[in-house]
Amino acid sequence: MIAIIGGTGPEGSGLALRWARAGESIVIGSRDGERAKAAAAKIAEKAGPLGSVEGVENAVAVKMCDTVVLTVPFAGQADLLKQLKPSFRQGTVLIDATVPLATAVGGRPTRVLGVWEGSAAEQAQEIVGKNVAVAAAFHSLSATVLHAEDDVDCDVIVCSDDDRARKVASDLAAKIPGVRAFDGGKLENARIVEAMTALLITLNIRHKVHGAGWRVTGIYGSG
Amino acid sequence: MIAIIGGTGPEGSGLALRWARAGESIVIGSRDGERAKAAAAKIAEKAGPLGSVEGVENAVAVKMCDTVVLTVPFAGQADLLKQLKPSFRQGTVLIDATVPLATAVGGRPTRVLGVWEGSAAEQAQEIVGKNVAVAAAFHSLSATVLHAEDDVDCDVIVCSDDDRARKVASDLAAKIPGVRAFDGGKLENARIVEAMTALLITLNIRHKVHGAGWRVTGIYGSG
Numbered sequence: 280m281i282a283i284i285g286g287t288g289p290e291g292s293g294l295a296l297r298w299a300r301a302g303e304s305i306v307i308g309s310r311d312g313e314r315a316k317a318a319a320a321k322i323a324e325k326a327g328p329l330g331s332v333e334g335v336e337n338a339v340a341v342k343m344c345d346t347v348v349l350t351v352p353f354a355g356q357a358d359l360l361k362q363l364k365p366s367f368r369q370g371t372v373l374i375d376a377t378v379p380l381a382t383a384v385g386g387r388p389t390r391v392l393g394v395w396e397g398s399a400a401e402q403a404q405e406i407v408g409k410n411v412a413v414a415a416a417f418h419s420l421s422a423t424v425l426h427a428e429d430d431v432d433c434d435v436i437v438c439s440d441d442d443r444a445r446k447v448a449s450d451l452a453a454k455i456p457g458v459r460a461f462d463g464g465k466l467e468n469a470r471i472v473e474a475m476t477a478l479l480i481t482l483n484i485r486h487k488v489h490g491a492g493w494r495v496t497g498i499y500g501s502g
Numbered sequence: 503m504i505a506i507i508g509g510t511g512p513e514g515s516g517l518a519l520r521w522a523r524a525g526e527s528i529v530i531g532s533r534d535g536e537r538a539k540a541a542a543a544k545i546a547e548k549a550g551p552l553g554s555v556e557g558v559e560n561a562v563a564v565k566m567c568d569t570v571v572l573t574v575p576f577a578g579q580a581d582l583l584k585q586l587k588p589s590f591r592q593g594t595v596l597i598d599a600t601v602p603l604a605t606a607v608g609g610r611p612t613r614v615l616g617v618w619e620g621s622a623a624e625q626a627q628e629i630v631g632k633n634v635a636v637a638a639a640f641h642s643l644s645a646t647v648l649h650a651e652d653d654v655d656c657d658v659i660v661c662s663d664d665d666r667a668r669k670v671a672s673d674l675a676a677k678i679p680g681v682r683a684f685d686g687g688k689l690e691n692a693r694i695v696e697a698m699t700a701l702l703i704t705l706n707i708r709h710k711v712h713g714a715g716w717r718v719t720g721i722y723g724s725g
Contacts, residue, residue: 464704490720497713
């Protein structure tokens with residue numbers, strides 16, 4: 280079972296949809312259990328019968344699952360993780376998709392804030408502590424594209440200091456049709472992957488599209 | 503005529519080779535005019551008869567050309583540009599491909615240094631002044647791949663505050679078979695593109711290859 284904290288938002292619900300279609304059991308988390316339930320019902324209807332989607336309050340979702348995916352705006356990330364910390368089981372894998380966009384402080388979505396720990400993902404690791412294994416992933420997947428029917432023409436770079444967390448994130452990436460996972464090294468490299476998402480927003484604006492993404496080339500042949 | 507400062511190195515000579523093959527007139531610059539001449543002769547032989555390649559001392563190369571491409575290690579970038587500043591003509595386009603890898607101070611090639619101006623490219627702009635239009639580009643092209651015979655399976659993100667510099671860099675990118683240029687917005691965004699090159703080095707190490715690159719997707723169809 281996979282908890283998606285921020286699962287009522289466009290990115291989280293898009294991931295939920297894709298994973299439910301792949302047969303996974305998804306638990307949508309929200310501050311408000313009723314909102315989570317309503318969002319889950321919508322996603323379940325769109326996803327079809329293969330997987331399952333339920334909705335509960337954030338802390339309940341974290342308690343229920345071995346894998347927790349965090350898709351919230353950066354402005355709320357630290358406070359939310361502090362609140363949820365007691366709910367994490369020992370050994371939970373936390374996959375952080377947070378991008379520290381400057382919008383968190385009224386700035387532009389094409390810029391990132393400097394995070395003292397180095398990245399939003401390292402901030403997450405510092406808050407949840409060593410009992411939780413953090414991987415950074417899924418930043419680059421456009422919510423618009425996740426909610427569409429086509430295969431996703433974008434790769435996912437996974438950064439982690441924990442081999443199990445890296446594998447969990449990589450396996451989840453591969454469950455989204457079209458997506459390939461690449462090993463982006465240590466969690467500290469999340470600062471680059473997070474910033475790349477701001478650059479994708481620039482590419483969207485400059486080229487007047489909504490779903491710019493990346494393919495890695497030169498590894499398994501052409502992207 | 504295109505001056506390539508650092509044109510005796512692997513990245514600069516690879517770009518020179520590709521552009522000479524496309525029929526461009528290339529001037530290889532080096533601290534040592536004789537070394538530049540020897541490198542130019544080698545590149546010219548490999549490139550064939552279409553373009554031309556000559557080699558001269560750096561300041562002479564800058565004086566000769568309207569377009570100057572800088573492909574030097576970060577450790578030498580600032581000093582070299584200070585020396586060369588009087589040689590730039592009014593209106594020269596400087597295309598900076600410098601990546602502030604931590605190797606400049608004995609660190610890892612998978613990490614970048616924080617540059618006070620924001621990026622190596624913005625440092626370049628500050629040094630050369632407003633008479634020179636700076637674009638940041640070509641960071642992501644693997645020297646190994648540039649020296650091979652195949653088309654290059656990688657895109658180039660161009661960042662600039664000057665439309666003419668952006669166009670010059672984009673046109674040069676398109677002269678390399680396989681490469682497409684994308685508008686990466688303002689010069690300040692070079693900090694992201696530079697860091698992405700450190701991540702490509704991580705991908706090379708983790709996946710045991712030499713030519714990892716990027717394709718942008720979701721703009722003109724699949725990469």
